[in-house]
Amino acid sequence: MTSTECDQSVSEVVPRRWLTRLRFLEMIESVSRRALSGSSGSYHVRGAELARDRRLKTLSATVVFLDDTQHTFQLDVSAIEKSMSNTSYQYKRAKGQALLDLVFQHLELIEKDYFGLQYAENGQVSTCPNLDIMRWLDPSKLVKKQMRSKGGQFFFRVKFYVSDPSKLQEEYTRYQFYLQIRRDILQGKLQLPPSTACLIASYTVQSELGDYHPEEHGPGYLSRLQLIPGQTEEMERKISELHKLHKGQLPADAEFNFLDHAKRLDMYGVELHKARDSVNKEIQLGVTSIGLVIFQNNIRINVFSWSKIVKISFKRKQFFIQLRREQSENYDTLLGFNMQTYRSSKNLWKSCVEHHTFFRLHSPKLRPRRFPLALSSRFTYSGRTEFQTVEDGKHRARVERTFIRSPSKKLIHGILPVPMSDEKGKLLTPGRPPRTYDNKVQSLGPREPRQAWGEGNQSDDEGGFLSLRDEVTGTHTQGTGSAFSPMLGSRVLSYADDDTTLERNIYDIPDYSEPTSSPAPQALEEGLVTIRITPDEQGRFGFNVKGGLDLDMPILVSRVAPNTPADRCYPKLNEGDQVVYINGIDVNGMLHEHVVNLIRQSRDSGTGELTLTVRPNALYNALAGTEETLEEEPPYRYVPDVPHTAVGSDALAQSMLLLADGLASGALIAQYEQLYRKNPELSSLESKKSENQNKNRYRDISPYDVTRVILMGCSNGDYINANYVNMEIPGSGIINRYIATQGPLSTTIADFWQMVLEAGSTLVVMLTTLVERGRAKCHQYWPALKEILTLRNLTLLCTSETVEETFVFREFVLTDTNTGEERDITHMQYCAWPDHGVPSDWRQFTTFTERVRAARTGIVEPAVVHCSAGIGRTGVLVLMETALCLIEANQPVYPLDIVRSMRDQRAMMIQNASQYRFVCEAVHKAYTEGIVKPLPEFSR
Known part of the structure; x- marks a missing residue:
């Protein structure tokens, strides 16, 4: 019987569904027999390939x-x-x-x-x-x-811009920063004045082309390099002249100097975010290592330092900062800014959280394991902080590595010559033979860097990096050696009158009672640190000192050469450190030469080890802005070789040439930043008394006791935050007298006018507006036109008010109600100065200064000058007027000496480098354009 016949027969007996079940069982039995017998098999190739790919x-x-x-x-x-089964989910992990x-x-x-x-x-x-x-x-x-x-x-990209390139331990890290800043400049993100642009570009040329050689670097040798935006032939000529000064600098040295000058720019390390203020004006909020900076039309108009901010938060498109309450305020200040979108508001908030954590905290705030039910953002910065990075670098051995530097992009001018390349394929400059050390990491070895400025241009107490014999003497060594730009220590200067302070997305700023900078290792009593240095094979320690009893200065470290024992030791020796003991011997009161001999004796001893006990400069920086700060930074002079007694047009002209050179090279600003902000020998005890603290607008701006203004007829005490500042004009018999003071508070208006009355002043100069960026800078201490302000024993009548573009001139009559004495007061207000920025028009400010000078003609009583804190803009006006008087008297002008003289009478006069640069440029332009000239009676 056939199978078909059998099926038909069975189907007649049983239902069809039973037949299907029988066939299934038959198939299972057949498969089982094949598996056991091993006589057949199958393998899904495509399926295995797809599984592998997944x-x-x-x-x-x-x-x-x-x-x-x-x-x-x-x-x-x-x-x-391997631990997941869903490959599409793993792909996103x-x-x-x-x-x-x-x-x-x-x-x-x-x-x-x-x-x-x-x-x-x-x-x-x-x-x-x-x-x-x-x-x-x-x-x-x-x-x-x-x-x-x-x-x-x-x-x-660089995300966190280091405040000082010397904190970077690795040369390769500094090179990456150099590339980033060079890119920022070329893209216009980092804007800088032409003189600074040319100086910084000259370091790029030195890094890429090496030393200047006339036979190799003919006319137009920079025309094919893209160095700065808007590059012109005149700029290339200036860059070439500066390039000649950098002889002997290796690529690493030039790049360090590049970074050292770039860090001083206002836009350095600023992450900008577009916003609008409360009156809907377009501004930019910049997040930096020091806090939040406000820009308008590319001009910095305000700074909110982290130390002045309590909270930062955002809600939808609005961004908020809450400021710390000042002693003179009885309310909390909450400033709001309108961002473009919710996303931009959140991005700004996140950037603030990251920058504050990275630069201000020792370690990141840990995120809680369990979050309460909340709608606010849970974002925290989870990376390492700068403190952790620097500390790790101190304990890690430096990596010596070789890498190829990237050349600047070429500008196309007609047909370029065929480029040459070395054995590694690196492009070489046409007409220039390759050198073994170009664009590679090298230790200093026998090529020791020296100052960039020519021989003989340094002061007697300030040495460069010297030869082996005179390395530590701090005196100038003649020779034909290479040159090296000074590596100046840096400080982030805080601003006294910074504007630096909703269940929304809130970030609380921690209490700053804890230190935020790296604590000095091996700290001894009074913050002293012991440093042990062993000389290298050439017998060099790698540092210079200056000061001594004969120079009326403490012993200070003036230079530390990179890659030398002083630079590699731990703890590291830094510029500005004060040397207290050398090999256990107290050097306070020693002559400079004796200190040098002590160091030489250590070098010549059996082991050669030098033991220094120093007071770290970093400790001063950490305490900057506090009332306990004792800044023992060295006085710094930038003057010609002629003595101070020299007078006449030659000395004046030479001082102006030096002023121009200092502005072009950046040396003028570098020297300003080395100058002490407070005279450590002068106390300010009266300002700290409990009854006087509320009379200070800012807690860290205090008048010296020795020069403070003492009120005689005031019923609530003799204290006011003001100092006498006298500026003598040599050779003329003129002494310009000032009272530098803070902007009056609502509670000190009567004290202010009592001071004017007792000092016999008839001129008041105001360099601020009443409110700037939402915060009160000065209380209105005068009445409206034709109205009378009545005080304790005084009345003040406003008789006239004239507005001239950015100036306001008022006339007052001040009356002593006890005696009936009346005095005419001239009030001059300059309104075009942005908070912490500088005026956009130097001519306008020079004109205002000339109006002030005209108003005080024939007056021997002090002129009262104030801004908000009474130090920044106030100092600029005093320096400007003093410099103009010196020019008229045919005397040389040394701005740093003027600042030092002011700071010996009131602390912190001229508050920041941008103010100092502005006034120096204004003085130079007023002289070169003939706005101010020596008077005939002083001309020869």
């Missing part, structure tokens, strides 16, 4: 580096997939930290915490993306969710 799934991301090279990284997520680790490993970057990756929010793929739409890669979030362009393009 296990090896990678995520591609292209990173563009600072030298414009690119590299594509593959994020392998196979390790995650690669987080930002994994990509950052690959990038840092690719670069072999050690000090990696300063850097990050950016991407364009709109997915724009470009080598120069729009800065307004750039976002930082979040290490804790998935990379896939942060990719906005096909192929995932990211840009390697």
Whole structure:
């Protein structure tokens, strides 16, 4: 019987459904027999291939580096997939930290915490993306969710700009910073005056081309290098002249100087965010290491330091900062800014959190394990802080590595010559033979760097990096050696009258009673530190000292050469450190020569080890702005070789040439930053008394006791925050007398006018407006026109008020009601000075100064001058008027000497480098353009 016949027969007996079941059982039995017998088998090849591909799934991301090279990284997520079954879910598990680790490993970057990756929010793929739409890669979030362009393009950039390049231990890290700042300049993000631009560009030329050689660097040798925006032939000529001064600097030295000058720029390290203020004016909020900075039309108009901010928060498109309450205030100040979108508001808030944590805290705030139910952002900065990075660098051995530097982009002018390359493929400058040390990391070895300025241009007590024989003497050594620009220590200067302070997304600023800078290791009593230095094989320690009893200065470290024992030792010796003991011998009261001999004796001893006990300069920086600060920084002079007694047109002209050179090179500003802000020998005890503290507008601005104004007829005490400042004009018999004071508070108006009455003053100069950036800078201490202000024993009548563009002139009649005495008072107000910025028109300010000089003609009583704190803008006016008087008297003008004289009478006069630069430029222009000339009676 056939199978068909059998099926038909069975189907007639049993139902069809039973037949189906029988066939299924028959199939199972057949499969079991084949499995046991091993006579057959099958393998799904395609299925196995697909499974393998899923296990090896990678995520591609292209990173563009600072030298414009690119590299594509593959994020392998196979390790995650082994514990997961859903491969599409595993593909999304690669987080930002994994990509950052690959990038840092690719670069072999050690000090990696300063850097990050950016991407364009709109997915724009470009080598120069729009800065307004750039976002930082979040290490804790998935990379896939942060990719906005096909192929995932990211840009390697500096995220946290170090306040001082000397904190960077590795040369390769400094090189990456150099590339970033050079890019910022070329893209216009970092704006700088032409003189500074030429100086910084000259260091780029030195780094890339080496020493200037006339036979190799003929006319136009810079024309093919892209150095600064808007590059002209005149700029190239100035850059070439400055290039000649850098002879002997290795690429690393030139790049260090490049960074050292760049750090002083107003826009250095500023991350800008577009916003609008309370009156809907367009501004930019800049996040920096020191706090939040406000810019308007590219001019810095306000600074909110972290120490003055209590909270930062945002809600929708609004961003808020709460300021710390001043002693003179009985209310909290909350400032609000309108951002473009909610996303931009949150990005600004996150940037503030990151910068504050990185620069101000010892370690990040730990995120709680369990979050309460809340709608606010849970974002915290999870990376390492600058303190942790610097401390780690101190204990880590330095890595000596060789790398190729990226040349500047070439500007095309006609047909370029065929480029040459070395054996490694690196492009060489046409007509210039390759050198073994070009663009490679080198130790200083026998080529010791020296000062960039020519021989004989330094003061007697300030040495450069000297030869082996005279290395530590601090005196100038003649010779034909190389030159090296000074590596000046830096300080972040705080501002006394900074504007630096809703259940929303809030970030609380921690209490600053704890130290925020690195504590000095091996600290002894009174903050002293012991440092042991062993000389190198040439017998050099690598540092210079200056000062001594004969120079009326403490013994201070004036220079520390990079890559020398003094630079590599731990703790590290720093410029500005005060040397207290040498090998256990107290050097206070010693002559400079004796100190040098002590150091030489140590070098010539058996072991050669030198033991220094120093008071670290870093300790002063950490305490800057506190009332307990004792700044023992060295006086710094920038004067010609002729003695001070020299007079006449030659001395005046020479001083103006030196002034121009200092402005062009940046040396003038560097020297200003080394000058003490307070005279450590002068006390301010009266200001600290409990009954006087509320009379101070700012807690850290106190008058010296020896020069303070003492009120005689005031019923609530003799204290007012004011100092007498007298500026003598040599050779003329003129002494310009001032009272420098703070802007009156609502509670000190009567004291202010009592001071005017008792001092016999008839001129009051006001250099501020009443309110700036939402905060009161000065209380209105005068009545409206034709009205009378009645005080304790005084009345004040406003008889006239004239407004001239940015000036306001008023006339008052001050009456003593006890005696009936009346006095005419001239009130001059300058209204065009932005808070902490500088006037945009130097001519306008010079004109105002001339009006002040005209108003005080024939007056011997002091003129009362004030701004808000009575130190910044007030100091600028005093310096400007003093300099103009010196020019008329045919006397040389040394601005730093004038600042020193002012600060010996009132602390902190001229508050920051931008004010000092502005007034120096105004003085020089007033002289060169003939606005002020020597008077005939003083001319020869």
